[in-house]
Each structure stands twice: as structure tokens, then as C-alpha cells.
Amino acid sequence: MEPHSFIGIKKEWDIVGARQLGREIARKLGFGTVDQARIATAISEIARNIYLYAEDGKVTFETIEGMNHKGLRIIASDNGPGIDNISQVMEDGYTTSGGLGAGLPGVKRLMDEFDIQSEVGKGTIVTAVKWLR
Amino acid sequence: MDAIDIQEDSYKDLLKLYIDTEDEKALYGAEKISKSFIKQGITPEEIVNLHIQSLQEMYDDMPQAYLRGLDFLLETMISYGLALQEYQTLREKQLEIKSELKIAAGMQKTLLATTVPVVENLQIGVVSVAAHQMNGDYHHFITGKNGDIGIALADVRGKGIPAALCMSMIKYAMDSLPEDTMGPNKILKNLNRVVEKNVDPSMFITMFYAQYFPQTSKFLFSSAGHEPGFYYHGDTKNFEELKTKGLVLGVTSETDYPEYERTIKEGDMIVLLTDGVTECRYGDNFLSREEVLEVIQQHMHLPAQEMAEKVYKHFERLQNFHLRDDFTLIILKK
Numbered sequence A: 001m002e003p004h005s006f007i008g009i010k011k012e013w014d015i016v017g018a019r020q021l022g023r024e025i026a027r028k029l030g031f032g033t034v035d036q037a038r039i040a041t042a043i044s045e046i047a048r049n050i051y052l053y054a055e056d057g058k059v060t061f062e063t064i065e066g067m068n069h070k071g072l073r074i075i076a077s078d079n080g081p082g083i084d085n086i087s088q089v090m091e092d093g094y095t096t097s098g099g100l101g102a103g104l105p106g107v108k109r110l111m112d113e114f115d116i117q118s119e120v121g122k123g124t125i126v127t128a129v130k131w132l133r
Numbered sequence B: 001m002d003a004i005d006i007q008e009d010s011y012k013d014l015l016k017l018y019i020d021t022e023d024e025k026a027l028y029g030a031e032k033i034s035k036s037f038i039k040q041g042i043t044p045e046e047i048v049n050l051h052i053q054s055l056q057e058m059y060d061d062m063p064q065a066y067l068r069g070l071d072f073l074l075e076t077m078i079s080y081g082l083a084l085q086e087y088q089t090l091r092e093k094q095l096e097i098k099s100e101l102k103i104a105a106g107m108q109k110t111l112l113a114t115t116v117p118v119v120e121n122l123q124i125g126v127v128s129v130a131a132h133q134m135n136g137d138y139h140h141f142i143t144g145k146n147g148d149i150g151i152a153l154a155d156v157r158g159k160g161i162p163a164a165l166c167m168s169m170i171k172y173a174m175d176s177l178p179e180d181t182m183g184p185n186k187i188l189k190n191l192n193r194v195v196e197k198n199v200d201p202s203m204f205i206t207m208f209y210a211q212y213f214p215q216t217s218k219f220l221f222s223s224a225g226h227e228p229g230f231y232y233h234g235d236t237k238n239f240e241e242l243k244t245k246g247l248v249l250g251v252t253s254e255t256d257y258p259e260y261e262r263t264i265k266e267g268d269m270i271v272l273l274t275d276g277v278t279e280c281r282y283g284d285n286f287l288s289r290e291e292v293l294e295v296i297q298q299h300m301h302l303p304a305q306e307m308a309e310k311v312y313k314h315f316e317r318l319q320n321f322h323l324r325d326d327f328t329l330i331i332l333k334k
């Protein structure tokens, strides 16, 4: 398995492709069923955001293999409109989909590390890491 | 992790006990264990996973189709797990807000504290109760150098924190007015300017201000759009509504408040109130001012403080012990 793989997100079906690739990589790294399911859900959320708000972007997977540390890094990047007020978006309950716990705050909960960089008019990069325990 | 390990074992044991015996005891155990899972923030997908693992440990011939089905179930639990976590975070936040509010309410109490002055030949009774934690009604007594008494009663339309913040401002504005005795009209004129400058026009503050001179029994008053009080004439046994002109505070920067005067005679009584008293609701009905007067009349024979408390108790009960608006009642009796 190459350390970098990515899936372009243009159609809704690409979200499924991203989930599948992410889950495969996670399984090969040794993540259990629960973590695989969490990682897949996190991928769904960020890939769906690209599909809904940015039209064109990609989700990249990197495996991290340190001395006593193994993990999966997911990077969702797009050249979309960007997010103006990130703090607001990270507040529980801000999501427009109305579901409890969904959206980007959910991604943060599902993963171990989480970061967003965004510039209005330029695009958004969401990075999330899950460590193997 | 130890607690979870113990529970993992007991989950498996209970599951096995139930599969073997269908014993209700096992189900009771399951109830207890699920409560403790919730307490520890263990999410549904982890429980489904624990279930799958327990089954696999007990049976090495689990049908593949069945296991796949359980994996599918696990997947559907992920969002429930997130909802649970969000709920827990929000609950913590709510507790934080509650305790902050409690502190703020305490600070407000201290800030707005006022002592009822002791005046010869005049009984003063007061009850002021907030509908929520913070009170949007304000009342204050001032004793002047030459023994005259100032009585301020204000009501911020709206309840809770915004009203309370507004009230603090009124309090400071009052405190910073010049010491030497000023008449009700001047005081309201001054406060009006402060409110006009500092308060959002959507806030609505009404105020009644009165000055009482014990030596002459003169009672001067002005009102900024405040709920009219009542004057009871002891000789004719009639209630008079204390009609006043004067705009609500803060509407325009320059406005005048006419001053009115009464001389309080033996047996007279003055009732000052906020609309939390007159707008008491029972069911869908508003109380009419006549009904309020009736209640006041029923308790008139009592000393002023006791009377105010009894009237409050009456309305509290009428509203099923759930005040809808801040309630302030001041009774002056001679």
C-alpha cells in the first residue's frame, strides 16, 4: 500500500468511494471494527462537505508509522468558497443538517486530532488523525 | 480501563447467563450495566462491539451472515454515539451556565439591596419576587438628609439577564445623581437622559418615583409610563387610580415629567406595583385591575408588610406557584 492515496470528490458516489478506501487502509493498519466505522463516518462528513459546498476537492489518506506510533491521517482539501467563521462552525448544533452530533464537531469527536484551515474564496483543508491503540 | 474491563466481563457473563437460562436476573443486570455504561460515556457502537466479541468468544461457529448483520448494526450506532457525546457536552455547558446565573443573581441581590426606612406614622411594606433567577423589577428607598423618603420603583419590560443588566445601570445612574434632595420630576428627567444615551431602544423601562415628607405628610410623585398605583382615601373609603402623564424612559432625550402631590391622612393607603401584579394570569385569563383591588381590599386590615406578603401569596397561588413576570408590590399605610 502506497503511503499516499486519494479520491477526488465530485459526485455523491465519490463519498462512498472515499469511505471504502479509508476503511480498507484503516483495516490494514490494524484498526478494529469500531474505529473503522468511526473513521468511515468522519470521512463521510468531510467528503460530503466538499460535495455540498465546494464542488471540487479531494480526500487524501496518509499512513503514519513512527517508532511506537501508528495512525491514519485524512486530509480533505478543496478550492471552494472557504469558511468564514470557523469557531462558529465548530460549535455544537451549528450544523445545517439538524442532526444531533453531526457535522464537523462530530468529526472532531470521532477522530483523535482535528484541524481546519480555511480562507474565504480560496478553499478549505480539514485534517484529522486517528491513532492506533 | 479497569472498570470497563470488569464490565466487559460481567457483560459477557450476564449475556451467557441469559442465553442459557432466560433468567430475569440477567436482564436486571443488563439494566444496571447499561446505566453504568451511560455514566461513563460508553457509546452504543462500543456496546454492540462488546456484544459481538462476547458472542464470538462463546461460540466459534457464529454464522458469517449473522456477524455481518451485527457489523451493520454497529455502523448504524455511530451517529447515536455522537448524539450522546454532544448531549453530554451540552449538559455540562448547561450546568456551567446555571451556576454562573446563580452567582449573577446573588450579585444582583447584593447590588440592588435596599432597606425599608423606618418612618414615624408611616408603615411601609414591600414584596419583590423575580419570575426567573434575575429580577427585572427594581425598587429602592432613599432617606434624605432632612428626613424625607425617596421611593423608586421601576420595571424593565422583558425578563432575565437583559432586564437585570438594565436594572444595574438604573441603579448606578440613581447613585450618581446629585446628593441634595431632588424632586421626582428632576430625577426622572435625569434618568431618562441616561437611559436614552445608554440603552438599546428595544428595552422598555418604566419608573415611578415618589418623595415623602414625614413632617408635612406630603407625597410628591412622577411617573415615566409606569403602571398606575392606587390611593385609598380613608375618609371616603374609595380607591383612586394614581393617574400620571410622562413618557417611558429613554424614548426621547428631552421630556418632562409632571409632578403630582397628595397629603397622606390618617387611614390613607398607597399601593405601588409593577405590571407583574396586574398582569397576573390564571389559565388564559388576565386579572383585571378591579380584581387586584379586591384582593388588596381583602387584606387591608393587616399591617403593611404582612398585607404585601398576603397579597403576593394570593397571586402566587392563583398562578399555580409559577410567576410569569417579576412581581413587586409596595404598600404605604398611615
Ligand SMILES: Nc1ncnc2c1ncn2[C@@H]1O[C@H](COP(=O)(O)OP(=O)(O)O)[C@@H](O)[C@H]1O
Residues within 6 Å of the ligand: A045, A049, A050, A053, A054, A078, A080, A081, A082, A083, A089, A094, A095, A096, A097, A098, A102, A103, A104, A105, A124
Ligand atoms: N469544505 C467546505 N467549504 C465551504 N464551506 C464549508 C465546508 N465545510 C463546511 N462548510 C460550512 O460549514 C457549515 C457546517 O458544516 P458541518 O459542520 O459539516 O455541518 P452541515 O454540513 O450539516 O451544515 C456548512 O453549513 C457550510 O456552510
Ligand SMILES: [Mg+2]
Residues within 6 Å of the ligand: A045, A048, A049, A103, A104
Ligand atoms: Mg456537513
